[in-house]
Amino acid sequence: MFSRLVSGSLSLGMLAAVLSATLLSAQAASNSTAPSSAVVLHAARILNVEQGTIQSPGEIYIRDGRIVAVGQTVQHPADARVIDLGDTTLMPGLIDAHVHLFLHPGAEDMQTVVESVPERTIYAELAARDDLMAGFTAERDMGTEGAGSADTAVRNAIDAGLIPGPHMRISGNAISILGGHEDAIHFNPAEHISSNATYADSTDEIIHVIREQLKDGSSFVKMYETGADTLHNGVFHTPWQFSEAQLAAAVAEAARMGTVVGVHCTGEPGALFAATAGVASIDHAYQLSDETMRLMRAKQIYAVPTFAISEYFADHADSPSAAASEHAMLDYHVEQFHRQLAAGVPMAVGSDVGPFPHGTQAREFVLMVKYGMTPADVLRADLLHGARLLGWSDHMGQIKPGFDADIIAVPGNPLEDISAVTHVGFVMKDGAIVRNDLPPTVR
Numbered sequence: 001m002f003s004r005l006v007s008g009s010l011s012l013g014m015l016a017a018v019l020s021a022t023l024l025s026a027q028a029a030s031n032s033t034a035p036s037s038a039v040v041l042h043a044a045r046i047l048n049v050e051q052g053t054i055q056s057p058g059e060i061y062i063r064d065g066r067i068v069a070v071g072q073t074v075q076h077p078a079d080a081r082v083i084d085l086g087d088t089t090l091m092p093g094l095i096d097a098h099v100h101l102f103l104h105p106g107a108e109d110m111q112t113v114v115e116s117v118p119e120r121t122i123y124a125e126l127a128a129r130d131d132l133m134a135g136f137t138a139e140r141d142m143g144t145e146g147a148g149s150a151d152t153a154v155r156n157a158i159d160a161g162l163i164p165g166p167h168m169r170i171s172g173n174a175i176s177i178l179g180g181h182e183d184a185i186h187f188n189p190a191e192h193i194s195s196n197a198t199y200a201d202s203t204d205e206i207i208h209v210i211r212e213q214l215k216d217g218s219s220f221v222k223m224y225e226t227g228a229d230t231l232h233n234g235v236f237h238t239p240w241q242f243s244e245a246q247l248a249a250a251v252a253e254a255a256r257m258g259t260v261v262g263v264h265c266t267g268e269p270g271a272l273f274a275a276t277a278g279v280a281s282i283d284h285a286y287q288l289s290d291e292t293m294r295l296m297r298a299k300q301i302y303a304v305p306t307f308a309i310s311e312y313f314a315d316h317a318d319s320p321s322a323a324a325s326e327h328a329m330l331d332y333h334v335e336q337f338h339r340q341l342a343a344g345v346p347m348a349v350g351s352d353v354g355p356f357p358h359g360t361q362a363r364e365f366v367l368m369v370k371y372g373m374t375p376a377d378v379l380r381a382d383l384l385h386g387a388r389l390l391g392w393s394d395h396m397g398q399i400k401p402g403f404d405a406d407i408i409a410v411p412g413n414p415l416e417d418i419s420a421v422t423h424v425g426f427v428m429k430d431g432a433i434v435r436n437d438l439p440p441t442v443r
C-alpha cells in the first residue's frame with residue numbers, strides 16, 4: 001500500500017456500530033457455512049474464462065462444495081435444489097491479488113498509530129466480509145501495516161467458518177528497511193512511533209524475519225523494494241531498498257518453505273533486481289525497463305498495476321497541487337502500462353483496497369480495460385493469473401469439474417461491458433450461498 005496522511009477520527013459510536021456489525025456477520029457466517037446439499041445453478045449465460053467466450057444458457061451442478069458438471073445443460077439430480085439466476089452471467093469468483101484487510105478509509109498512517117491491533121482486527125473482519133459480498137472469493141493480503149501476524153487469526157477464523165470472508169493468502173507484516181517505505185519518518189523521533197513494516201537491513205535479518213512470519217502463520221512474503229516516488233518533468237525516480245542478492249536470498253528462503261515473495265515495487269532499478277531475483281509479482285509497476293519486461297515475460301512474473309488506489313488518491317487528494325501530481329503519476333503509469341502490454345508482461349489484478357472502501361475494488365477491472373486491455377484479457381489476468389499467483393490454480397479460477405464451487409453471477413455480459421463485475425448479485429463460496437440479491441425467477 002501507499003502512505004497518505006488524511007484527516008479522520010474514530011468515534012465511540014462508530015466503534016459500537018463496528019461491534020454490532022461484527023456480531024451480525026458472525027451470525028451470517030454460521031448460516032453461510034451450513035452444509036449445503038446438491039445445487040444446480042441456471043442462468044442466461046456462463047463465462048468460459050480460458051477461451052474468453054460466453055455460452056447461453058449456462059448450468060453448473062455442485063455437490064459438497066465442488067463443481068461436478070458444467071455446460072449449457074447439466075444433469076438435475078433428484079436431491080439437487082435448482083436455482084434460476086435469470087438474466088445473469090455465471091462466472092468464477094473474483095480474485096484480488098493485492099488487498100489490505102487491516103486498512104480502512106481515513107488517515108492511513110494515523111489509524112495504525114491510534115487503533116489497537118484488536119480494534120484493527122475487527123475492521124479486518126468487516127473488510128473480509130465486504131470483499132466476499134462484492135464477489136471476491138480469494139485474495140492475497142499484502143501486509144497488515146503494523147498489525148503483525150493478526151492476519152493469521154482472520155484467515156483461520158474464515159477457514160474455520162466462524163466469519164465470512166474470501167480464501168486468503170496472507171503475508172503478515174510487510175518487510176522493509178530502516179527509514180524505508182512505511183517507516184514513521186515524519187513523526188517526532190522522541191515519540192518512537194513504530195514503522196508499519198518489519199525492519200530487515202541485512203540478508204540475515206531478512207531470513208530471520210521470514211522464518212518468524214512463517215512460524216506465525218503467514219503464507220507468503222511481502223517486501224517493499226522501493227520507497228518514496230517522485231516524477232519531475234516526466235522523469236520518474238524511486239529509491240531501491242534491497243539489493244538483488246538480498247532479494248534472491250529472500251526468494252530462496254521462501255522457496256525452501258514452498259512459497260514465494262511479492263514486492264511493492266514502483267520502478268527501476270528495484271524492478272530489475274526483483275525480476276532477476278525471481279519474485280512472484282511486481283506490484284504497482286509504474287516503470288519497468290525493457291530488460292525487466294523481458295525477464296517478467298520469460299519467467300511469468302506478474303505485474304499488478306493497482307490502478308484503483310491511484311485513481312482514488314488522485315480523486316481524493318488534499319489540495320489541487322497534490323491532485324495534479326497524483327494525476328500526473330497515474331498518466332505516467334498508464335503510458336508505461338501500454339508499453340508493458342505491448343512487451344507481453346503478464347498481468348494480474350490487484351486493487352490495493354483498504355485505503356478506499358472494501359467491497360468497491362472491482363473498479364480495478366474497469367480501469368484495466370479503460371487503459372488498454374480487452375475484458376477477456378482482464379478476466380484471464382484476474383482468474384487464471386490470479387489463481388496461479390495465489391498458488392491455487394489447480395482448484396480455483398475456472399468453472400471446471402473438481403474445482404471449488406466459488407461462483408458469482410453478474411448482470412449483463414462482462415465480455416461486452418466489464419463493469420458488470422461491479423454489480424455482483426450472487427456469491428457462492430465452497431458451494432455455500434453467501435449472497436443472493438437477484439429476484440427469484442419463475443421457470
Ligand SMILES: [Zn+2]
Binds near residue numbers: 002098099142
Ligand atoms: Zn498495498
